[in-house]
Amino acid sequence: MARPTLASLATELGVSRQTISNALNAPDRVRPATLKRVLDAIEAAGYRPSAAARQLRTRRSMNLGMRLLPATDGINGSILDRFLHALTESAQAAGYRLTLFCADTDDDEVRQYEQLLHVAGLDGFVLTSSRRDDVRTRWLQEHGTPFAIFGRPWGELQRDGSARHPWVDIDGAAGTAEAVTHLVRQGHSRIGFLGWHDGGPVGDDRRAGWEHAMRASGLSEHISRLRISTPDTIAGGVSGGRKLIERDATAIVCASDSLAIGALESLRELRPRLFLPGQPAGPGLRAAVVGFDDTPVAAALGLSSVAQPVEDAARHIVRLLTYELAGYPAAGTMPDESLLLTPHVVERVPLPLAPPA
Template sequence: MATISDVARAAGVSRQTVSNALNAAHRLAPDTLARVTAAIEALGYRPDPTARSLRTGSRHAVAYPVPPDNPDRPNALMGGFLHCLVDEAGTRGFRILLTRTDRASIAEVIAARQVDGFVLSDVLSADPRLAELDAAGVPYVAFGRLGGSGGWVDVDSAAAMAEVVELLVAQGHRRVGYLGAAEDLPWMRDRRAGFLAAADRLGLTVESRPLPDALRAADRPTAIVAGDDWLGLAGYRMIGEAGLVPGRDVAVTGFNDLPLCDLVSPALTSVRIPVRLIARVLVGRLLDRLAGGPTPEHGALVAGELLVRASTPVRQG
């Protein structure tokens, strides 16, 4: 296997310069960094993670407690986020260590000193994992909002829902139903609140009757806004059971833009969450903290992307 000395000779630089290229690239001139990087790739050099950890005190590893999931119906959104997280951390020289999400498993990883920090997702109110990490003094960031800390990144649900409502208003809808579930989940609360605020601002009437009953009434809602894509499909079923056709008689929108949105008929209008951008910002914020930087005062909200499909056609008449 190639050694750091081999790389130094091939690039015509010192061993320290190669070390800087690996650990502090900002210290090198662009042409020097390019020459060293080319030599590393040509020789297939890989740093010894154990030696580097002993030298720097860093494990160059970040833990990610994997949220509970149904293996028969895996969460495509969080699977995509994990892929982006591994990719983004890898470009910065860090590995991702997967662990279970319970407090005992997190305590075990901390005690073993296996990682430098944590990336969390699906953070709930009074999440016990936060107390465990705070008590141990371990840095962490979260995909999802944290009270009293700026170490988080999330999609701007309020702005995304405002776009959804603006689309429906522009298409001529005036009475709209909302389909939500598990309001104890912070992201579902955010989406509902964003929808209600936008509907009030733009003068929409929000259906207060149970949707199965409302869809059979003469003054039925002409659109349903769902808190996620699976709920959007539940809306399709409710509409069909009322003798109506989704997309033709009642428009439907979802949230998350799961792959199913392109496969159902009509294709479901939804909000895409930019998981690659979220992973990039999260890794950057965590590594800044590991380098001694302060925790940002505020979290970061990133824009979702509204993808308009056949489930929200322009109303006729």
């Protein structure tokens, strides 16, 4: 049997199409008795409204779009994975579907927006980063397309009120600061920072958090000496870690897990005694290196790391988008237009590896 349509169900039930439609979209307009009868019939017949037909009429596709970025690092890139999963789940729970697409460049991404809006009628987009002077956000705003960003609008915010847009981000500085606090509590004082040197705002933010916490803990004197940047790789972490340890650092806060894996390695190399079994809990090994992003590798190696609440971020992104798409309804349920989530250190005990020779 072909699946039922509004019309077929209507004649079978002896009511009009519109009544069934109302039962689903505006139940309060239908008399309770009829409502029940209709809903039961819908249930029994397994009726599901066609999204295409509905979209044609209402101009809403209940479909969000997101660009899948070309696989970055892969070590650090795994946060985007978790984010994507959480996003799909949240969107689904809110009755939206998620459509993926690829783009080579930002300009290409804009071209895709246009395509997807016109052709597929997507309702909004999720961006996973924002640039200093972003063609994408500009285009979206000019065209009145709803969107939300996972990532702060780094430069633009202060410039112009009209350029504001909803975003969610994770407070990197708070994360590195918490890492410092943890280490101080464990007795460390010579706490280094190992960052990458692309001059990007994300890296700067994480370094700033470390600096701030160092000052707050009265450790300002170490700041300029124990601040190092290298390429964001494991190898970079090793060499950077070596330098910091040579400059007498006992603990290292890293801007990424790649760096942290390398830094941990350098610690094993230059301070093998720390890795002896039964080492006291003082300014010893435990959490002496803290990574960032809490990637699966870090977890597997027992590396402490700053864990980003990406699931919360995804949920809020969906909340922001659906709120706007619902036409800014009741003021009571309005979500924050921008939200800075605080990440937290996950402490781990390093995997017992190679005791010193």
